[in-house]
Amino acid sequence: xxxxxxxxxxxxxxxxxxxxxxxxxxxxxxxxxxxxxxxxxxxxxxxxxxxxxxxxxxxxxxxxxxxxxxxxxxxxxxxxxxxxxxxxxxxxxxxxxxxxxxxxxxxxxxxxxxxxxxxxxxxxxxxxxxxxxxxxxxxxxxxxxxxxxxxxxxxxxxxxxxxxxxxxxxxxxxxxxxxxxxxxxxxxxxxxxxxxxxxxxxxxxxxxxxxxxxxxxxxxxxxxxxxxxxxxxxxxxxxxxxxxxxxxxxxxxxxxxxxxxxxxxxxxxxxxxxxxxxxxxxxxxxxxxxxxxxxxxxxxxxxxxxxxxxxxxxxxxxxxxxxxxxxxxxxx
Amino acid sequence: xxxxxxxxxxxxxxxxxxxxxxxxxxxxxxxxxxxxxxxxxxxxxxxxxxxxxxxxxxxxxxxxxxxxxxxxxxxxxxxxxxxxxxxxxxxxxxxxxxxxxxxxxxxxxxxxxxxxxxxxxxxxxxxxxxxxxxxxxxxxxxxxxxxxxxxxxxxxxxxxxxxxxxxxxxxxxxxxxxxxxxxxxxxxxxxxxxxxxxxxxxxxxxxxxxxxxxxxxxxxxxxxxxxxxxxxxxxxxxxxxxxxxxxxxxxxxxxxxxxxxxxxxxxxxxxxxxxxxxxxxxxxxxxxxxxxxxxxxxxxxxxxxxxxxxxxxxxxxxxxxxxxxxxxxxxx
DNA sequence: TTGCAAAATGATTGCGCAATCATTTATGAT
DNA sequence: ATCATAAATGATTGCGCAATCATTTTGCAA
Numbered sequence: 001x002x003x004x005x006x007x008x009x010x011x012x013x014x015x016x017x018x019x020x021x022x023x024x025x026x027x028x029x030x031x032x033x034x035x036x037x038x039x040x041x042x043x044x045x046x047x048x049x050x051x052x053x054x055x056x057x058x059x060x061x062x063x064x065x066x067x068x069x070x071x072x073x074x075x076x077x078x079x080x081x082x083x084x085x086x087x088x089x090x091x092x093x094x095x096x097x098x099x100x101x102x103x104x105x106x107x108x109x110x111x112x113x114x115x116x117x118x119x120x121x122x123x124x125x126x127x128x129x130x131x132x133x134x135x136x137x138x139x140x141x142x143x144x145x146x147x148x149x150x151x152x153x154x155x156x157x158x159x160x161x162x163x164x165x166x167x168x169x170x171x172x173x174x175x176x177x178x179x180x181x182x183x184x185x186x187x188x189x190x191x192x193x194x195x196x197x198x199x200x201x202x203x204x205x206x207x208x209x210x211x212x213x214x215x216x217x218x219x220x221x222x223x224x225x226x227x228x229x230x231x232x233x234x235x236x237x238x239x240x241x242x243x244x245x246x247x248x249x250x251x252x253x254x255x256x257x258x259x260x261x262x263x264x265x266x267x268x269x270x271x272x273x274x275x276x277x278x279x280x281x282x283x284x285x286x287x288x289x290x291x292x293x294x295x296x297x298x299x300x301x302x303x304x305x306x307x308x309x310x311x312x313x314x315x316x317x318x319x320x321x322x323x324x325x326x327x328x329x330x331x332x
Numbered sequence: 333x334x335x336x337x338x339x340x341x342x343x344x345x346x347x348x349x350x351x352x353x354x355x356x357x358x359x360x361x362x363x364x365x366x367x368x369x370x371x372x373x374x375x376x377x378x379x380x381x382x383x384x385x386x387x388x389x390x391x392x393x394x395x396x397x398x399x400x401x402x403x404x405x406x407x408x409x410x411x412x413x414x415x416x417x418x419x420x421x422x423x424x425x426x427x428x429x430x431x432x433x434x435x436x437x438x439x440x441x442x443x444x445x446x447x448x449x450x451x452x453x454x455x456x457x458x459x460x461x462x463x464x465x466x467x468x469x470x471x472x473x474x475x476x477x478x479x480x481x482x483x484x485x486x487x488x489x490x491x492x493x494x495x496x497x498x499x500x501x502x503x504x505x506x507x508x509x510x511x512x513x514x515x516x517x518x519x520x521x522x523x524x525x526x527x528x529x530x531x532x533x534x535x536x537x538x539x540x541x542x543x544x545x546x547x548x549x550x551x552x553x554x555x556x557x558x559x560x561x562x563x564x565x566x567x568x569x570x571x572x573x574x575x576x577x578x579x580x581x582x583x584x585x586x587x588x589x590x591x592x593x594x595x596x597x598x599x600x601x602x603x604x605x606x607x608x609x610x611x612x613x614x615x616x617x618x619x620x621x622x623x624x625x626x627x628x629x630x631x632x633x634x635x636x637x638x639x640x641x642x643x644x645x646x647x648x649x650x651x652x653x654x655x656x657x658x659x660x661x662x663x664x
Numbered sequence: 665t666t667g668c669a670a671a672a673t674g675a676t677t678g679c680g681c682a683a684t685c686a687t688t689t690a691t692g693a694t
Numbered sequence: 695a696t697c698a699t700a701a702a703t704g705a706t707t708g709c710g711c712a713a714t715c716a717t718t719t720t721g722c723a724a
Binding site for chain 2: 671672673674675678679680681
Binding site: 337338339349350353354357381382384385386387388389390391 | 709710711712713
């Protein structure tokens with residue numbers, strides 16, 4: 001037997017197809033009696049609506065498009081988890097696009113995802129191409145940019161200031177008594193560059209910034225890279241006594257390398273990470289990190305894009321971050 | 333201006349709509365001259381095909397449905413990465429469903445994803461409900477089960493034997509000279525239970541299995557839980573001199589707890605993890621783990637489901653695992 | 665050149681649904 | 695009881711595309 005359609009359900013229930021459609025989409029517009037009959041017929045036939053037909057007829061899809069740079073980065077899995085939570089039980093489903101940190105790829109994927117028009121778009125970062133911004137504006141759908149913050153979002157935005165977070169973290173290292181602080185970074189996307197800028201500002205405000213205190217790479221971040229970059233940093237900046245890491249993969253890698261080389265943390269080297277990915281609080285010693293509201297960003301973005309209760313009333317939501325000071329910066 | 337349709341493109345190019353459709357879907361059926369004209373018109377108008385209309389008319393969607401228990405588990409992000417890689421550049425896109433380790437939820441989600449019929453389904457594990465299996469068989473689409481192995485898949489399967497992998501790993505601990513080996517496990521889903529069974533078999537084959545050597549929980553796995561479960565294990569099984577962990581979050585947590593409590597690894601306690609999630613090779617000491625072909629599972633599953641070249645010729649693919657012996661089991 | 669198959673192109677139709685407008689039925693004030 | 699109004703239900707239509715079948719053009723052997 002072929003899949004039942006609205007007409008089949010209508011026949012079974014003794015009503016017209018459109019009444020079935022209404023009974024399912026807006027039950028309050030259909031009398032109690034018919035609604036019950038329709039419900040029984042739906043169950044009996046195992047009717048499942050055809051998404052494509054619905055989308056084609058109404059020219060509205062019930063997808064929320066989510067564009068993220070990568071799936072293997074834990075940062076984004078946390079954000080996706082938040083979105084998934086918020087969407088669970090709603091009539092919306094999530095369509096994920098992986099841009100691989102490439103704006104052109106983002107534009108290409110988004111173009112195909114915007115036809116038919118989804119119910120909303122959640123997109124990472126501020127660095128969309130002009131065409132992408134244009135497309136999004138023309139599409140006339142709610143758009144929420146995430147992860148970063150800006151006074152001029154395409155539509156709405158929820159995130160936090162990477163400059164400030166990094167500046168605060170660096171200041172924490174300075175306040176902890178470290179004098180020669182280095183920066184280690186991988187995957188130097190625009191947000192990473194902002195963190196570097198925040199670091200530089202804090203250093204400059206407290207003395208002199210030397211170029212050799214920075215060791216970065218554009219490779220994707222991982223634990224091993226933390227060790228590699230620490231090697232690089234200590235060879236070009238031997239007096240280094242603390243390091244601020246772009247993210248927690250690196251900070252964990254740095255800690256392990258210190259253990260290997262017998263460098264005492266926090267006394268000989270202070271370590272501060274970023275994003276507080278769950279492992280940094282567990283290492284021995286535990287690693288200071290910047291706790292960022294990743295799941296919350298996802299949850300809020302979803303709420304904002306579907307215009308749910310619980311959504312913030314302003315289009316710009318600057319979430320807070322906190323410095324989780326742990327043993328790796330607790331100098332005696 | 334409204335979105336251009338095939339008709340618009342056809343008018344622009346001076347051909348009929350169906351020719352445009354053919355030029356895009358099967359260019360070899362259209363003459364060189366028209367194809368070029370169509371291409372220009374498509375570019376000029378910025379035409380993007382309407383997925384819904386295409387799906388409705390052909391009754392085939394170009395989605396590959398992927399059902400996974402969770403997104404926050406690194407195991408599945410690796411698998412998804414493999415699928416994503418394999419699908420990149422093909423005409424297929426990926427539709428992800430999160431079951432949260434719940435077969436009923438899986439059935440519910442899958443039911444909605446099967447209408448319209450996708451091009452294929454990739455689904456984790458063997459524990460589908462009868463209704464789910466029925467649905468999948470009726471749908472008449474290629475189905476690839478992943479992560480586990482079985483002689484009787486719904487359609488195709490690619491994975492490895494969790495029993496055997498765990499048995500081999502446990503044997504490695506025995507061979508390394510450990511006498512009182514414990515098992516630590518979280519998120520005790522069916523595959524975890526198989527690992528436990530493999531552990532038990534190895535222990536029984538080499539002596540006597542005592543119940544107190546097992547410490548498990550159904551909570552989701554994380555690093556901290558490794559510490560908690562080690563506490564539990566050592567209190568109920570004080571003579572324990574090695575531990576096999578269900579996965580690498582736990583093994584890392586166990587190592588850190590040992591560092592906290594001054595337990596020497598590998599001399600006083602041997603540690604073996606599972607899945608080799610990237611961090612276990614970096615810790616100090618590095619942690620022995622069972623390296624499992626997660627990305628490869630994803631890649632192969634995608635190739636099998638879309639029937640691509642490079643796909644295995646048999647419907648059952650039992651991939652190998654390897655024991656990556658590291659410092660945490662290298663007793664002097 | 666003729667004839668005929670194969671290739672190229674086009675016209676028509678329906679996929680399943682929701683928007684729109686039309687019709688019927690219930691409700692309630694007088 | 696009567697009428698006005700609202701609520702409930704139904705009939706028709708078109709969304710954009712691809713399947714199907716019809717027609718035209720091309721290639722090429724005899």
